[in-house]
Structures are given as structure tokens and as C-alpha cells.
Amino acid sequence: xxAFTLNDTDWRAIQAQMRDIARQHMLAGATAVETKADGxxxxxxDHAVQAAVQGWLAERxxxxxxxxxxxxxxxxxxxxxxxxxxxxxxxxxDPLDGTSNFRAGFPVFSLTLVLLDRGRVAAGLVYDPVRDxxxxxxxxxxxxxxxxxxxxxxxxxxxxxxCLATVDFKRLPKPLACRLASxxxxxxxxxxxxxxxxxxxxxxGRTQVYVHGKQKxxxxxAGQLIALEAGAESAQLDGTRDEPDAVLALAPRSAVAAVSxxxxxxxxxxxx
Numbered sequence: 001x002x003a004f005t006l007n008d009t010d011w012r013a014i015q016a017q018m019r020d021i022a023r024q025h026m027l028a029g030a031t032a033v034e035t036k037a038d039g040x041x042x043x044x045x046d047h048a049v050q051a052a053v054q055g056w057l058a059e060r061x062x063x064x065x066x067x068x069x070x071x072x073x074x075x076x077x078x079x080x081x082x083x084x085x086x087x088x089x090x091x092x093x094d095p096l097d098g099t100s101n102f103r104a105g106f107p108v109f110s111l112t113l114v115l116l117d118r119g120r121v122a123a124g125l126v127y128d129p130v131r132d133x134x135x136x137x138x139x140x141x142x143x144x145x146x147x148x149x150x151x152x153x154x155x156x157x158x159x160x161x162x163c164l165a166t167v168d169f170k171r172l173p174k175p176l177a178c179r180l181a182s183x184x185x186x187x188x189x190x191x192x193x194x195x196x197x198x199x200x201x202x203x204x205g206r207t208q209v210y211v212h213g214k215q216k217x218x219x220x221x222a223g224q225l226i227a228l229e230a231g232a233e234s235a236q237l238d239g240t241r242d243e244p245d246a247v248l249a250l251a252p253r254s255a256v257a258a259v260s261x262x263x264x265x266x267x268x269x270x271x272x
Contacts, residue, residue: 098194124222171213199223
């Protein structure tokens with residue numbers, strides 16, 4: 001199969017449509033709420049956004065597959081396998097990243113969209129409808145917030161002890177979470193409840209280091225690409241470094257990130 005090529009016109013149209021869908025459904029607030037088998041929340045808005053995104057993409061790009069967070073596990077597995085085999089490129093969507101925030105009225109949540117080719121991220125976007133912030137990137141073409149280029153490399157060098165860290169304590173191994181809470185190696189800590197925006201805010205230089213214990217491709221793939229294209233460093237807790245052209249896995253993974261190589265080395269050492 002010939003890989004699907006995303007041209008400038010289509011990419012702009014996708015950005016505009018994702019913005020419209022998110023604003024239409026998310027800004028009205030939460031409606032019906034259910035609990036999924038894994039204990040996480042899902043709302044009627046999650047389902048509505050996923051359906052709207054899937055319908056629009058299928059009409060405009062009929063040859064590209066689709067995987068949404070709210071699909072069944074069997075459907076996700078089949079779509080992922082077809083992408084890895086090269087049978088089709090694949091859209092991966094998290095219709096509402098930060099559902100717990102959304103249902104509680106905490107205004108930090110996003111829509112994420114990723115294009116995969118043979119398991120590699122070709123493009124990704126994260127849209128925050130509350131702030132009207134659209135983070136987006138294509139592999140090798142840089143990262144952007146709306147129309148402004150993102151680049152963390154010119155940021156002033158600061159030691160880890162002065163950094164603002166995004167830390168998701170809940171999903172870290174308990175010994176590490178307890179150590180970070182009691183012997184914090186960073187200056188201050190935040191946890192905002194949207195994995196995609198965790199990555200994007202780091203790409204924008206709003207935080208300097210990040211750690212999370214368990215996230216799936218629809219959570220991280222778009223934000224990670226945006227951070228890498230903005231010049232940030234990305235790895236897993238075991239120290240394995242990430243590259244923009246790496247083949248992703250459907251299984252959840254840990255995440256460590258920093259805005260510079262020197263800070264990443266210091267952060268990984270602190271995490272042990």
C-alpha cells in the first residue's frame with residue numbers, strides 16, 4: 001500500500017474541522033456520564049465527538065482507517081494490526097482527553113488526533129477548546145501553537161531544582177511516587193489531568209520536566225510528536241529514548257520528558 005500523504009490543504013481543513021467539532025460539543029459542558037469497565041469515566045460528549053470526528057474523516061479520507069478510544073478493544077486491535085502491516089494508514093482519536101476534568105467542570109481537557117503510517121506518527125494535533133489553543137505538528141516540519149512556531153531550545157537553562165514539573169503520582173510505581181512527593185528534586189509540581197496537554201504545555205515551555213507512569217497512544221502520540229518537534233527530549237522510565245519516527249505500540253507505556261538534553265539527563269538520574 002502507498003502511504004497516505006497529508007498535504008497542506010487537507011491539514012488545514014482537518015485543524016479547522018477538529019476545532020469546530022470540539023467547540024460545538026465540549027463547551028456546553030458534561031451531560032450523561034457512565035463508568036467504563038476499567039473504572040474511568042465516559043460521557044455522552046466523548047461518544048458524540050468520536051462519532052463526529054470519525055464520520056467527517058471517513059467522508060474526506062475513505063482509504064484511511066480509524067481507531068477511537070471509545071471503540072471496543074477488538075476493534076482497536078484490528079485497526080492497529082492493519083496499520084502495522086501497512087494495509088492502511090490510521091487515524092487515532094481521543095475524543096475527550098481529560099474526561100474527569102470535563103465532568104467536574106475543571107476547564108482543562110482536549111481533543112487529540114494522530115495520523116499513523118505503519119505505526120509511526122506522521123502528524124498530530126491537540127485542541128484545547130476552552131483556551132482556543134490548537135497545538136499541531138507534522139513529522140519533520142516543526143511544532144506550532146495556532147500559527148506560532150514552538151521551540152524550547154532557546155529557553156534559558158535552569159537546574160532541575162528550579163523546574164516546574166508535571167507529575168502524575170497516581171500512575172507511577174508507588175516507591176517512586178512516594179520518593180518524589182517526600183524528596184522532590186524539582187522546584188514545584190503540577191498535575192493537570194490531560195496527558196495530551198501535559199505534553200503540549202511542555203512543548204510551549206510552560207513546564208520543564210514531565211513524568212507519567214501509564215498512557216496509551218491516543219493519550220500521548222500527538223502531544224509527544226509536538227514536544228519532540230519543538231525540540232524537547234522524550235524517554236520512558238527505563239531510560240529508553242524516543243525518536244519522532246519510532247514505531248508505537250498499542251500497549252500503555254511510561255513517559256519522561258524535558259525541555260533540554262542536559263535537563264533530561266538530570267531528570268532521569270533523579271527518577272532513578
